Amino acid sequence: MPASAPENSKRPRRARGSINPADIIAGAFDYCRTTPVDDMTMPQLAASLDVGVTSIYWYFKSKRELLDAMTEEALSSFYESMPPLRRQGWEDMLREFFVNFYSLLAADPLKCDLIVRRIGGHDDGEMRTWERAEELLAALTDAGFPPSLAQHAFFTLSIYTQGFLLVERTGRVATAISVPSADIPGNPPPEDFAFGISNIIAGLRFMLPQGQERTDAA
Protein backbone atom coordinates (compact mmCIF):
# COMPACT_ATOMS: atom_id res chain seq x y z
CA MET A 1 0.00 0.00 0.00
CA PRO A 2 1.59 3.25 -1.11
CA ALA A 3 1.56 6.11 1.35
CA SER A 4 0.73 8.56 -1.36
CA ALA A 5 -2.57 9.85 0.03
CA PRO A 6 -2.75 11.02 3.67
CA GLU A 7 -5.44 8.45 4.24
CA ASN A 8 -4.64 8.55 7.93
CA SER A 9 -7.57 9.39 10.20
CA LYS A 10 -6.06 12.64 11.47
CA ARG A 11 -9.03 14.73 12.40
CA PRO A 12 -8.70 18.19 10.82
CA ARG A 13 -7.99 21.00 13.21
CA ARG A 14 -11.12 22.80 14.28
CA ALA A 15 -11.55 26.51 13.79
CA ARG A 16 -11.23 28.68 16.86
CA GLY A 17 -14.58 29.46 18.37
CA SER A 18 -16.04 26.21 17.09
CA ILE A 19 -16.56 24.91 20.64
CA ASN A 20 -17.91 26.54 23.74
CA PRO A 21 -18.89 25.45 27.24
CA ALA A 22 -22.55 25.02 26.29
CA ASP A 23 -21.66 22.67 23.43
CA ILE A 24 -19.42 20.65 25.69
CA ILE A 25 -22.08 20.31 28.37
CA ALA A 26 -24.72 19.42 25.79
CA GLY A 27 -22.34 16.88 24.29
CA ALA A 28 -21.65 15.43 27.71
CA PHE A 29 -25.37 14.98 28.35
CA ASP A 30 -25.70 13.34 24.99
CA TYR A 31 -22.75 11.07 25.65
CA CYS A 32 -24.25 10.08 29.00
CA ARG A 33 -27.40 8.87 27.32
CA THR A 34 -25.24 5.88 26.43
CA THR A 35 -22.76 5.61 29.28
CA PRO A 36 -23.47 6.12 33.01
CA VAL A 37 -21.92 9.36 34.30
CA ASP A 38 -19.78 7.36 36.67
CA ASP A 39 -18.04 5.90 33.64
CA MET A 40 -17.68 9.12 31.70
CA THR A 41 -14.16 9.63 30.50
CA MET A 42 -12.53 12.80 29.26
CA PRO A 43 -10.92 11.18 26.19
CA GLN A 44 -14.13 9.41 25.28
CA LEU A 45 -16.18 12.55 25.74
CA ALA A 46 -13.70 14.46 23.59
CA ALA A 47 -13.93 11.82 20.88
CA SER A 48 -17.72 11.92 20.92
CA LEU A 49 -17.50 15.70 20.56
CA ASP A 50 -14.88 15.36 17.84
CA VAL A 51 -12.50 17.61 19.74
CA GLY A 52 -9.03 17.17 21.13
CA VAL A 53 -9.10 16.12 24.76
CA THR A 54 -7.14 19.12 25.81
CA SER A 55 -9.66 21.49 24.30
CA ILE A 56 -12.14 20.61 27.01
CA TYR A 57 -9.61 21.74 29.56
CA TRP A 58 -9.57 25.19 28.03
CA TYR A 59 -13.15 25.68 29.23
CA PHE A 60 -13.20 23.46 32.32
CA LYS A 61 -10.25 23.33 34.65
CA SER A 62 -10.99 19.75 35.59
CA LYS A 63 -13.40 16.89 35.16
CA ARG A 64 -14.84 17.83 38.52
CA GLU A 65 -15.62 21.32 37.25
CA LEU A 66 -17.32 19.92 34.17
CA LEU A 67 -19.44 17.64 36.37
CA ASP A 68 -20.36 20.63 38.52
CA ALA A 69 -21.53 22.48 35.43
CA MET A 70 -23.53 19.44 34.34
CA THR A 71 -25.12 19.25 37.78
CA GLU A 72 -26.02 22.92 37.54
CA GLU A 73 -27.59 22.32 34.17
CA ALA A 74 -29.48 19.28 35.44
CA LEU A 75 -30.85 21.28 38.35
CA SER A 76 -32.08 24.10 36.12
CA SER A 77 -33.70 21.66 33.74
CA PHE A 78 -35.27 19.81 36.63
CA TYR A 79 -36.65 22.97 38.18
CA GLU A 80 -38.10 24.09 34.89
CA SER A 81 -39.73 20.79 34.10
CA MET A 82 -41.66 20.75 37.35
CA PRO A 83 -45.31 21.28 36.34
CA PRO A 84 -47.00 24.34 37.80
CA LEU A 85 -48.90 23.98 41.05
CA ARG A 86 -52.60 23.42 40.85
CA ARG A 87 -54.89 25.04 43.37
CA GLN A 88 -56.30 22.34 45.62
CA GLY A 89 -56.19 21.24 49.24
CA TRP A 90 -52.70 21.36 50.75
CA GLU A 91 -52.57 17.60 51.09
CA ASP A 92 -53.16 16.90 47.43
CA MET A 93 -50.88 19.76 46.52
CA LEU A 94 -48.02 18.26 48.52
CA ARG A 95 -48.68 14.81 47.16
CA GLU A 96 -48.73 16.00 43.58
CA PHE A 97 -45.60 18.07 44.02
CA PHE A 98 -43.51 15.22 45.35
CA VAL A 99 -44.90 12.62 43.01
CA ASN A 100 -43.79 14.93 40.21
CA PHE A 101 -40.44 15.38 41.93
CA TYR A 102 -40.03 11.62 42.10
CA SER A 103 -41.33 10.83 38.61
CA LEU A 104 -39.14 13.37 36.89
CA LEU A 105 -35.93 12.03 38.40
CA ALA A 106 -36.92 8.36 38.34
CA ALA A 107 -37.42 8.69 34.60
CA ASP A 108 -34.00 10.29 34.06
CA PRO A 109 -31.12 8.33 35.59
CA LEU A 110 -28.55 10.91 34.55
CA LYS A 111 -30.33 13.78 36.26
CA CYS A 112 -30.93 11.53 39.23
CA ASP A 113 -27.23 10.71 39.48
CA LEU A 114 -26.19 14.33 39.15
CA ILE A 115 -28.77 15.84 41.46
CA VAL A 116 -29.38 13.18 44.07
CA ARG A 117 -26.44 10.85 44.09
CA ARG A 118 -23.42 12.98 43.29
CA ILE A 119 -21.25 14.11 46.15
CA GLY A 120 -19.93 17.58 46.93
CA GLY A 121 -21.82 20.59 45.66
CA HIS A 122 -20.32 23.86 44.55
CA ASP A 123 -20.53 25.62 47.91
CA ASP A 124 -20.09 28.96 46.19
CA GLY A 125 -22.70 30.34 48.56
CA GLU A 126 -24.87 31.04 45.58
CA MET A 127 -28.11 29.30 46.48
CA ARG A 128 -30.35 28.21 43.67
CA THR A 129 -33.86 29.47 43.99
CA TRP A 130 -36.59 27.03 43.20
CA GLU A 131 -39.60 29.05 42.26
CA ARG A 132 -41.95 26.08 42.44
CA ALA A 133 -40.83 25.34 45.97
CA GLU A 134 -41.46 28.91 47.05
CA GLU A 135 -44.97 28.70 45.67
CA LEU A 136 -45.59 25.51 47.53
CA LEU A 137 -44.38 26.98 50.80
CA ALA A 138 -46.56 30.02 50.30
CA ALA A 139 -49.54 27.76 49.68
CA LEU A 140 -48.78 25.88 52.88
CA THR A 141 -48.69 29.01 55.01
CA ASP A 142 -51.90 30.09 53.29
CA ALA A 143 -53.38 26.81 54.47
CA GLY A 144 -52.49 27.63 58.05
CA PHE A 145 -48.99 26.22 58.42
CA PRO A 146 -46.61 28.21 60.57
CA PRO A 147 -43.64 28.99 58.27
CA SER A 148 -41.20 26.84 60.19
CA LEU A 149 -43.56 23.86 60.02
CA ALA A 150 -43.98 24.40 56.30
CA GLN A 151 -40.22 24.34 55.85
CA HIS A 152 -39.83 21.23 57.94
CA ALA A 153 -42.58 19.54 56.01
CA PHE A 154 -40.93 20.39 52.71
CA PHE A 155 -37.58 19.24 53.97
CA THR A 156 -38.90 15.94 55.28
CA LEU A 157 -40.77 15.10 52.09
CA SER A 158 -37.77 16.08 49.99
CA ILE A 159 -35.42 13.90 52.02
CA TYR A 160 -37.81 11.00 51.75
CA THR A 161 -38.12 11.43 48.00
CA GLN A 162 -34.37 11.58 47.51
CA GLY A 163 -33.90 8.59 49.78
CA PHE A 164 -36.38 6.61 47.73
CA LEU A 165 -34.66 7.53 44.48
CA LEU A 166 -31.30 6.58 45.94
CA VAL A 167 -32.45 3.21 47.22
CA GLU A 168 -34.09 2.42 43.90
CA ARG A 169 -30.92 3.40 42.08
CA THR A 170 -28.45 1.58 44.31
CA GLY A 171 -30.66 -1.48 44.35
CA ARG A 172 -29.96 -1.95 48.01
CA VAL A 173 -32.55 -1.66 50.72
CA ALA A 174 -30.59 -1.58 53.95
CA THR A 175 -33.71 -2.96 55.49
CA ALA A 176 -33.76 -6.51 54.20
CA ILE A 177 -36.90 -7.69 55.87
CA SER A 178 -37.19 -11.42 55.44
CA VAL A 179 -40.99 -11.35 55.29
CA PRO A 180 -41.53 -12.44 51.70
CA SER A 181 -43.58 -9.83 49.87
CA ALA A 182 -44.98 -12.38 47.45
CA ASP A 183 -47.34 -9.89 45.86
CA ILE A 184 -44.62 -7.48 44.78
CA PRO A 185 -42.02 -8.93 42.41
CA GLY A 186 -39.59 -6.10 41.58
CA ASN A 187 -37.99 -3.56 43.86
CA PRO A 188 -40.05 -0.82 45.54
CA PRO A 189 -42.56 0.35 42.97
CA PRO A 190 -44.11 3.82 42.92
CA GLU A 191 -46.91 2.37 45.03
CA ASP A 192 -44.54 2.12 47.97
CA PHE A 193 -43.34 5.62 47.31
CA ALA A 194 -46.88 6.92 47.48
CA PHE A 195 -47.42 5.19 50.78
CA GLY A 196 -44.55 7.02 52.43
CA ILE A 197 -45.77 10.34 51.09
CA SER A 198 -49.26 9.66 52.45
CA ASN A 199 -47.73 8.66 55.75
CA ILE A 200 -45.81 11.91 56.06
CA ILE A 201 -48.81 13.97 55.00
CA ALA A 202 -50.96 12.23 57.58
CA GLY A 203 -48.42 13.22 60.21
CA LEU A 204 -48.52 16.81 59.04
CA ARG A 205 -52.30 16.87 59.29
CA PHE A 206 -51.81 15.81 62.87
CA MET A 207 -49.24 18.54 63.53
CA LEU A 208 -51.27 21.35 61.99
CA PRO A 209 -52.74 23.80 64.51
CA GLN A 210 -56.30 22.50 64.87
CA GLY A 211 -59.23 23.93 62.96
CA GLN A 212 -57.02 25.46 60.29
CA GLU A 213 -58.02 23.05 57.55
CA ARG A 214 -59.06 24.66 54.33
CA THR A 215 -59.78 22.29 51.51
CA ASP A 216 -60.32 24.79 48.75
CA ALA A 217 -59.77 28.42 47.91
CA ALA A 218 -62.81 28.83 45.67
Place this chain on the structure above:
Amino acid sequence: MPASAPENSKRPRRARGSINPADIIAGAFDYCRTTPVDDMTMPQLAASLDVGVTSIYWYFKSKRELLDAMTEEALSSFYESMPPLRRQGWEDMLREFFVNFYSLLAADPLKCDLIVRRIGGHDDGEMRTWERAEELLAALTDAGFPPSLAQHAFFTLSIYTQGFLLVERTGRVATAISVPSADIPGNPPPEDFAFGISNIIAGLRFMLPQGQERTDAA
Protein backbone atom coordinates in the same frame (compact mmCIF):
# COMPACT_ATOMS: atom_id res chain seq x y z
CA MET B 1 28.73 4.20 45.64
CA PRO B 2 29.54 0.51 45.39
CA ALA B 3 26.67 -1.85 44.76
CA SER B 4 28.06 -4.29 47.27
CA ALA B 5 25.06 -4.42 49.63
CA PRO B 6 21.55 -4.88 48.19
CA GLU B 7 20.53 -1.71 49.95
CA ASN B 8 17.64 -1.40 47.53
CA SER B 9 14.17 -1.23 49.10
CA LYS B 10 13.02 -4.52 47.62
CA ARG B 11 10.40 -5.78 49.98
CA PRO B 12 11.18 -9.39 50.92
CA ARG B 13 8.83 -11.95 49.48
CA ARG B 14 6.09 -12.91 51.88
CA ALA B 15 5.55 -16.49 52.94
CA ARG B 16 2.60 -18.25 51.43
CA GLY B 17 -0.41 -18.15 53.68
CA SER B 18 0.69 -14.86 55.19
CA ILE B 19 -2.32 -13.05 53.74
CA ASN B 20 -5.97 -13.97 53.59
CA PRO B 21 -9.21 -12.27 52.60
CA ALA B 22 -9.99 -11.23 56.17
CA ASP B 23 -6.63 -9.48 56.50
CA ILE B 24 -7.13 -7.69 53.23
CA ILE B 25 -10.60 -6.50 54.18
CA ALA B 26 -9.40 -5.40 57.59
CA GLY B 27 -6.49 -3.61 55.96
CA ALA B 28 -8.82 -1.92 53.53
CA PHE B 29 -11.00 -0.65 56.36
CA ASP B 30 -7.91 0.60 58.10
CA TYR B 31 -6.64 2.27 54.94
CA CYS B 32 -10.03 3.96 54.49
CA ARG B 33 -9.78 5.59 57.90
CA THR B 34 -7.39 7.93 56.09
CA THR B 35 -8.68 8.05 52.53
CA PRO B 36 -12.31 8.12 51.37
CA VAL B 37 -13.39 4.81 49.79
CA ASP B 38 -14.04 6.61 46.55
CA ASP B 39 -10.31 7.31 46.35
CA MET B 40 -9.13 3.88 47.38
CA THR B 41 -6.58 2.49 44.99
CA MET B 42 -5.42 -1.07 44.58
CA PRO B 43 -1.69 -0.21 44.47
CA GLN B 44 -2.03 2.07 47.50
CA LEU B 45 -4.00 -0.52 49.42
CA ALA B 46 -1.40 -3.13 48.56
CA ALA B 47 1.37 -0.85 49.77
CA SER B 48 -0.43 -0.16 53.02
CA LEU B 49 -0.79 -3.91 53.48
CA ASP B 50 2.84 -4.45 52.50
CA VAL B 51 1.83 -6.90 49.78
CA GLY B 52 2.31 -7.02 46.07
CA VAL B 53 -0.64 -5.54 44.22
CA THR B 54 -1.26 -8.73 42.39
CA SER B 55 -1.61 -10.71 45.58
CA ILE B 56 -4.90 -9.01 46.30
CA TYR B 57 -6.19 -10.31 42.99
CA TRP B 58 -5.56 -13.85 44.12
CA TYR B 59 -8.33 -13.45 46.69
CA PHE B 60 -10.56 -10.91 44.96
CA LYS B 61 -11.19 -11.11 41.24
CA SER B 62 -11.61 -7.35 40.99
CA LYS B 63 -11.76 -4.14 42.94
CA ARG B 64 -15.50 -4.35 42.66
CA GLU B 65 -15.49 -7.72 44.37
CA LEU B 66 -13.34 -6.38 47.16
CA LEU B 67 -15.73 -3.48 47.65
CA ASP B 68 -18.64 -5.93 47.76
CA ALA B 69 -16.89 -7.86 50.50
CA MET B 70 -16.24 -4.62 52.39
CA THR B 71 -19.92 -3.71 52.06
CA GLU B 72 -20.88 -7.11 53.40
CA GLU B 73 -18.56 -6.62 56.35
CA ALA B 74 -19.90 -3.11 56.96
CA LEU B 75 -23.46 -4.42 56.99
CA SER B 76 -22.67 -7.16 59.48
CA SER B 77 -20.86 -4.77 61.74
CA PHE B 78 -23.70 -2.30 61.47
CA TYR B 79 -26.32 -4.88 62.29
CA GLU B 80 -24.37 -6.08 65.28
CA SER B 81 -23.75 -2.64 66.68
CA MET B 82 -27.45 -1.80 66.76
CA PRO B 83 -28.35 -1.70 70.46
CA PRO B 84 -31.03 -4.13 71.60
CA LEU B 85 -34.62 -2.98 71.60
CA ARG B 86 -36.03 -1.69 74.83
CA ARG B 87 -39.59 -2.48 75.77
CA GLN B 88 -41.64 0.69 75.56
CA GLY B 89 -44.48 2.20 73.56
CA TRP B 90 -44.21 1.54 69.84
CA GLU B 91 -43.66 5.22 69.09
CA ASP B 92 -40.61 5.55 71.31
CA MET B 93 -39.39 2.19 70.13
CA LEU B 94 -39.50 3.30 66.50
CA ARG B 95 -37.90 6.63 67.32
CA GLU B 96 -35.09 5.03 69.25
CA PHE B 97 -34.45 2.44 66.57
CA PHE B 98 -34.05 4.94 63.76
CA VAL B 99 -32.14 7.46 65.80
CA ASN B 100 -29.70 4.64 66.48
CA PHE B 101 -29.74 3.73 62.80
CA TYR B 102 -28.90 7.31 61.92
CA SER B 103 -26.33 7.92 64.63
CA LEU B 104 -24.35 4.78 63.89
CA LEU B 105 -23.91 5.61 60.22
CA ALA B 106 -23.56 9.37 60.66
CA ALA B 107 -20.62 8.69 62.95
CA ASP B 108 -18.92 6.37 60.46
CA PRO B 109 -18.52 7.88 56.98
CA LEU B 110 -16.97 4.71 55.59
CA LYS B 111 -19.86 2.51 56.64
CA CYS B 112 -22.24 5.17 55.44
CA ASP B 113 -20.59 5.24 52.01
CA LEU B 114 -20.58 1.47 51.72
CA ILE B 115 -24.07 0.81 53.01
CA VAL B 116 -26.04 3.85 51.92
CA ARG B 117 -24.23 5.50 49.07
CA ARG B 118 -22.59 2.70 47.13
CA ILE B 119 -24.31 1.49 44.00
CA GLY B 120 -25.09 -2.02 42.90
CA GLY B 121 -25.54 -4.70 45.53
CA HIS B 122 -24.59 -8.34 45.20
CA ASP B 123 -27.95 -9.58 43.99
CA ASP B 124 -26.96 -13.13 44.83
CA GLY B 125 -30.47 -13.66 46.09
CA GLU B 126 -29.04 -14.28 49.51
CA MET B 127 -30.93 -11.81 51.65
CA ARG B 128 -29.28 -10.65 54.82
CA THR B 129 -31.43 -11.07 57.86
CA TRP B 130 -31.48 -8.25 60.30
CA GLU B 131 -32.46 -9.68 63.60
CA ARG B 132 -33.07 -6.31 65.16
CA ALA B 133 -35.47 -5.37 62.39
CA GLU B 134 -37.42 -8.57 62.85
CA GLU B 135 -37.80 -7.81 66.54
CA LEU B 136 -39.03 -4.34 65.77
CA LEU B 137 -41.60 -5.61 63.30
CA ALA B 138 -42.80 -8.17 65.81
CA ALA B 139 -43.16 -5.45 68.41
CA LEU B 140 -45.20 -3.38 65.97
CA THR B 141 -47.64 -6.17 65.23
CA ASP B 142 -47.86 -6.77 68.96
CA ALA B 143 -48.86 -3.14 69.27
CA GLY B 144 -51.72 -3.69 66.87
CA PHE B 145 -50.13 -2.98 63.48
CA PRO B 146 -51.32 -5.14 60.62
CA PRO B 147 -48.13 -6.80 59.27
CA SER B 148 -48.22 -4.98 55.96
CA LEU B 149 -48.55 -1.63 57.71
CA ALA B 150 -45.63 -2.52 59.97
CA GLN B 151 -43.51 -3.28 56.91
CA HIS B 152 -44.49 -0.11 55.19
CA ALA B 153 -43.73 1.87 58.31
CA PHE B 154 -40.31 0.30 58.59
CA PHE B 155 -39.62 0.88 54.94
CA THR B 156 -40.67 4.51 55.04
CA LEU B 157 -38.59 5.31 58.09
CA SER B 158 -35.61 3.49 56.65
CA ILE B 159 -35.84 5.36 53.36
CA TYR B 160 -36.09 8.64 55.20
CA THR B 161 -33.09 7.84 57.35
CA GLN B 162 -30.98 6.85 54.37
CA GLY B 163 -32.10 9.94 52.49
CA PHE B 164 -31.06 12.12 55.39
CA LEU B 165 -27.65 10.47 55.59
CA LEU B 166 -27.18 10.88 51.86
CA VAL B 167 -28.10 14.54 51.82
CA GLU B 168 -25.83 15.23 54.76
CA ARG B 169 -23.00 13.41 53.02
CA THR B 170 -23.41 14.93 49.58
CA GLY B 171 -23.84 18.37 51.11
CA ARG B 172 -26.59 19.13 48.65
CA VAL B 173 -30.19 19.69 49.59
CA ALA B 174 -32.06 19.59 46.32
CA THR B 175 -34.57 21.75 48.08
CA ALA B 176 -32.73 25.04 48.31
CA ILE B 177 -35.35 27.06 50.07
CA SER B 178 -34.28 30.64 50.06
CA VAL B 179 -35.83 31.39 53.45
CA PRO B 180 -32.67 32.08 55.47
CA SER B 181 -32.59 29.73 58.44
CA ALA B 182 -30.58 32.18 60.53
CA ASP B 183 -30.89 30.09 63.64
CA ILE B 184 -29.23 27.04 62.15
CA PRO B 185 -25.65 27.58 60.97
CA GLY B 186 -24.43 24.21 59.63
CA ASN B 187 -26.20 21.74 57.42
CA PRO B 188 -29.21 19.75 58.67
CA PRO B 189 -28.43 18.84 62.26
CA PRO B 190 -29.86 15.80 64.06
CA GLU B 191 -32.64 18.07 65.28
CA ASP B 192 -34.06 18.20 61.77
CA PHE B 193 -33.66 14.47 61.48
CA ALA B 194 -35.71 13.95 64.64
CA PHE B 195 -38.45 16.15 63.28
CA GLY B 196 -38.95 13.99 60.22
CA ILE B 197 -39.04 10.86 62.33
CA SER B 198 -41.67 12.40 64.60
CA ASN B 199 -43.61 13.46 61.54
CA ILE B 200 -43.68 9.95 60.14
CA ILE B 201 -44.55 8.45 63.50
CA ALA B 202 -47.41 10.90 63.89
CA GLY B 203 -48.72 9.74 60.54
CA LEU B 204 -48.52 6.12 61.63
CA ARG B 205 -50.47 6.87 64.78
CA PHE B 206 -53.11 8.24 62.48
CA MET B 207 -53.08 5.14 60.28
CA LEU B 208 -53.26 2.66 63.12
CA PRO B 209 -56.62 0.88 63.49
CA GLN B 210 -58.27 2.89 66.25
CA GLY B 211 -58.29 1.85 69.87
CA GLN B 212 -55.27 -0.41 69.46
CA GLU B 213 -52.85 1.78 71.39
CA ARG B 214 -50.89 -0.02 74.02
CA THR B 215 -48.29 2.06 75.78
CA ASP B 216 -46.66 -0.63 77.85
CA ALA B 217 -46.46 -4.39 78.11
CA ALA B 218 -46.02 -4.56 81.88
Place this chain on the structure above:
DNA sequence: ACCTGAACACCGTTCAAGT
Protein backbone atom coordinates in the same frame (compact mmCIF):
# COMPACT_ATOMS: atom_id res chain seq x y z
C1' DA C 1 -0.91 -23.13 46.08
C1' DC C 2 0.25 -18.76 46.75
C1' DC C 3 3.05 -14.52 45.97
C1' DT C 4 5.22 -11.32 42.68
C1' DG C 5 7.20 -7.61 39.10
C1' DA C 6 6.64 -6.32 34.53
C1' DA C 7 3.57 -5.10 31.17
C1' DC C 8 -0.90 -3.36 28.97
C1' DA C 9 -4.48 -0.38 27.97
C1' DC C 10 -6.38 3.46 29.82
C1' DC C 11 -7.28 7.60 32.70
C1' DG C 12 -6.89 12.77 34.33
C1' DT C 13 -4.04 16.51 33.62
C1' DT C 14 -0.06 19.40 31.98
C1' DC C 15 3.12 21.24 28.64
C1' DA C 16 4.84 23.12 24.86
C1' DA C 17 3.66 24.06 20.82
C1' DG C 18 0.79 25.22 16.58
C1' DT C 19 -2.45 28.59 14.18
Place this chain on the structure above:
DNA sequence: ACCTGAACACCGTTCAAGT
Protein backbone atom coordinates in the same frame (compact mmCIF):
# COMPACT_ATOMS: atom_id res chain seq x y z
C1' DA D 1 -7.17 33.45 21.85
C1' DC D 2 -8.15 29.04 21.12
C1' DC D 3 -7.08 24.24 19.61
C1' DT D 4 -3.88 20.32 19.71
C1' DG D 5 -0.63 15.88 20.24
C1' DA D 6 2.78 14.19 23.11
C1' DA D 7 4.02 13.22 27.55
C1' DC D 8 3.51 12.21 32.69
C1' DA D 9 2.10 9.93 36.65
C1' DC D 10 -1.15 6.80 37.87
C1' DC D 11 -4.90 3.34 37.70
C1' DG D 12 -7.20 -1.59 37.22
C1' DT D 13 -6.04 -5.90 35.56
C1' DT D 14 -3.39 -9.73 33.28
C1' DC D 15 0.57 -12.57 32.38
C1' DA D 16 4.22 -15.22 32.98
C1' DA D 17 6.93 -16.42 36.08
C1' DG D 18 9.02 -17.45 40.77
C1' DT D 19 8.90 -20.34 45.14
